[in-house]
Amino acid sequence: MERRQPPQTEEGWYVLHDFRSIDWDAWRNAPERRRERAIEEGREYLSTAESVADADEGDSATFAVLGHKADLLVLHLRPTLGDIDALERRFEHTALAEFTERADSYLSVTEVSGYMSQEYFEEGETADTGIANYIESRLKPEIPDTDFLSFYPMSKRRGPDHNWYELPFDERADYLSNHGEIGKDYAGRVTQIISGSVGLDDYEWGITLFGDDPTDVKELLYEMRFDPSSSRFAEFGRFLSARRMSPADLSAFLAG
Amino acid sequence: MERRQPPQTEEGWYVLHDFRSIDWDAWRNAPERRRERAIEEGREYLSTAESVADADEGDSATFAVLGHKADLLVLHLRPTLGDIDALERRFEHTALAEFTERADSYLSVTEVSGYMSQEYFEEGETADTGIANYIESRLKPEIPDTDFLSFYPMSKRRGPDHNWYELPFDERADYLSNHGEIGKDYAGRVTQIISGSVGLDDYEWGITLFGDDPTDVKELLYEMRFDPSSSRFAEFGRFLSARRMSPADLSAFLAG
Amino acid sequence: MERRQPPQTEEGWYVLHDFRSIDWDAWRNAPERRRERAIEEGREYLSTAESVADADEGDSATFAVLGHKADLLVLHLRPTLGDIDALERRFEHTALAEFTERADSYLSVTEVSGYMSQEYFEEGETADTGIANYIESRLKPEIPDTDFLSFYPMSKRRGPDHNWYELPFDERADYLSNHGEIGKDYAGRVTQIISGSVGLDDYEWGITLFGDDPTDVKELLYEMRFDPSSSRFAEFGRFLSARRMSPADLSAFLAG
Amino acid sequence: MERRQPPQTEEGWYVLHDFRSIDWDAWRNAPERRRERAIEEGREYLSTAESVADADEGDSATFAVLGHKADLLVLHLRPTLGDIDALERRFEHTALAEFTERADSYLSVTEVSGYMSQEYFEEGETADTGIANYIESRLKPEIPDTDFLSFYPMSKRRGPDHNWYELPFDERADYLSNHGEIGKDYAGRVTQIISGSVGLDDYEWGITLFGDDPTDVKELLYEMRFDPSSSRFAEFGRFLSARRMSPADLSAFLAG
């Protein structure tokens, strides 16, 4: 059994999806003064994170999560794991944290691979500007300013019949190229951040999709499910849906 | 491996199944005044939701859940995810919420697909009124006024032997058409709301069945299980059973 | 792929397995007066349920559960889901409930199927008295007065190789007939209540076995495991073991 | 599909693996007097159980569990399920129980089968003394006085390719005979108690291994994993590791 050629990868910013549940019982029972302080400190934490005051570069955004799995998602992208670690722990020292529990999280790092950008990996810094800009936009993505977010982790199957990791490189590249074509039909409607998590968290990738209309995201993913890259090789984890909110909305969010 | 043709879909109202457990210990120990306020605010929340005072259109209904998984189900259908989000959070600000925990939830959106209604998708607005009405009733369904509800999420299999997403379109359409025939035998006894959840929640669809006699629902699902569309391709999640209650019943419900 | 013929079924009483854990810490710390009230109200609830004072017919029984999964099992059979719902909630209003948590539950309905009793389904009310009595005893079973109970839910496999729901009717009937033969060897030692739960709970059936000697139940199930109906087609859920107790034993049960 | 011959079995003592977690927060904060009482009552419970003062025969032993799954294992073997039930509940009435939570448990019964001891089952009481003694030592085993214990539950596979329950009797007997040969190489270093749990708990058997050197247990199990009886047919549950302690060590155990 011969070993298959892995793609080259380049990594950019670390990504933390930090899901929190509000302890609504504690919130309802808290005196006005504690609530005000929680809102104030929470807003300041979120605003400061979104302004990336803690690092040279990166991005952060806040979301309200639908359903029972969580209430808040704070999404952080930063150049180092130390930045991410500091942001995660700093949250715990706000008065808002007293009203939240960590419900879920996902750790990953933005990634481009040689499947997509062989030219870039072969030519390195001499690659043309278009490609370099494209790579840069994937490694250091700005969080799109859209209303809806869908997050899920996934891995590629290693089953006896369909084993992604035993396909020849070119076959994998073809699958992914066709897969990417579907996404292009949704340009302007759905944007994605793909981050790798092998060795960082339980699945191999985290996928975060952004769009103003949730049904665009649904249709894109449904269409992709018929593509062999998904129909045959994808193992999906949990799905979390959220709506973008500004730190200034925190008060309204907590007021119900 | 060629990519299979996905069905066209059209989406209607967003659907939240909001399952809550009663904290019976807190309830028993609460002073009469807090209980009364909880019942009053709970009833008002439920009545207001059921009257759809918060949106131009939609529907809501309340159910008592059997077994240990939850006690209450509040089912909301609304035109936007923002409406759903507001309803979910507004509940937390009632005095009733102090006696509940979120036990489970499911987020989806009503859906019709081109398998069933190719004519509609091909002809669009020129389709005849019968079809248009049928589509409308699936996208903007009224919650049936029946005693019993059964909810479960499901996905279609993507196994090495039986892979729904690698079947030709016509084969899938045939399977679903035959599947639908079974349902017709139960017309007047069992009604269903089918909603899609790809990218919204952990499974691909949420199925909600309504009937006055739970054994009608059981027999329908058992019969369907022998249909290849289920026997070969269905992956079922958890099942929750509930009985319809009016917001006015809340006091009796909590009184035991 | 042709659709297979489902068996006809007839349903009788609804069944709730209501598993509760004792909060021993709260129990130990409670003042004598609260304990006495808990025992009194608990005993009254259980006695009243066992005397079926709440409905025209049915049966209830109480069991002490072995191991960490639960401490008490209250088993209810009643003609309507409303009866079951009322019993479940009424428990929460006893002083005993303050010392219990819901640990698990299973909802189902007694069932006879056309595999076993084709004659009955074909001839309906004209079937002879022996069959009618047999059917009646399965649909409206008295809970056997034995020391030991074993409960587990199960489903039939729908795998690519062995798919119960794609077998011809006669093959399924043969499998089940042979399976039933094993049980006959244990007549007088092991009694069973089989209830269907398609659309009601997570598995397709709930199986409750009763016997005075737990090793009789173990031997029956072990022997059945070699029967193709189990070896090839059964998917088992969790198993819970319990010992029958009378409501009058509640005080001793709680005293340790 | 013909039904395979099950082995005859004979059962001995019931076995409860009762895993408890210490609530260290409560322990640290408890006043000295409550701690002393907890140690005293705990020690008395454990000593009394180990001396089998509650029944005609049986055995009990205490272990400190490694890792986060539990802290204490109390292992009980007794002739009746009633004995086991009483021991489990009696623990809850010691002052030690106030500082513990039930973390896990497993219920089973010692078993010998006709695979191993056909002669015994064929000849019954006329079997020679050597066999009778061997059987007795398996049905009524003394808990070995060794430093290390490893416990795990397991079942035999019923997969489409490898299905233990569809093998001919002789093939199963051969597999198990070869499997047993491996154990013999570890005589004096590793001792085992095998107990059946079909109908009693979630898996089909509980395996408890004893040895002074944990690497002997590891090597035995690793070696067995290459034996087809395991490599092809075993489905393992969780593994728990523990170290023998005497009831007199309880004070030191809790003192850290």
Next chain:
Amino acid sequence: MERRQPPQTEEGWYVLHDFRSIDWDAWRNAPERRRERAIEEGREYLSTAESVADADEGDSATFAVLGHKADLLVLHLRPTLGDIDALERRFEHTALAEFTERADSYLSVTEVSGYMSQEYFEEGETADTGIANYIESRLKPEIPDTDFLSFYPMSKRRGPDHNWYELPFDERADYLSNHGEIGKDYAGRVTQIISGSVGLDDYEWGITLFGDDPTDVKELLYEMRFDPSSSRFAEFGRFLSARRMSPADLSAFLAG
């Protein structure tokens, strides 16, 4: 079906991955004095463990864990399980423990096997010094002083198509030799501690990878995933990521 030859193994130090969550609510609300004492006792516990004051040999190190699964990882290697047990319990008696919960753990023992070092196992003590030193460094590894750690447990597949335990010895040795070659390309960037856990914990091995740059670890594991030893035979458990911290950092860590 013939039984396959297991590799010889030699075991060294026992390994405990002790994952703890900080109870941030309790921490925020604690008076300064209790916090100071927690930091002081925590620091002393960690320093003492890292200096291996409790045993003749071994190693310990402290890490901050990313994400919601845990906050702290204390990694202990010691010659005996008694040492490990004592360290685990001693932590509970520090004032720091009052602010932590056990979130996860993994028990294993360092291991070298005959696949890698046949010469060593054949020649025993007469093996040359280079091999002996290599073996020693695997059995009694120093915890590398790097910024990043990734831990995951894993087992080898025993599926009907790909069954590691039914491969001939030489084929397994070849697979692992090729697998090891990949690691050599990362020498100086990624170091690993491989420990066996058959009979000790739920998987067969625990893998702990160390590096200053997390993307080196990610790239190594991604590359290995294409190697048949992983692509075909590996079953991975959860992944936990952490950053090295010194006991002296505890105060800063808890201050946020």
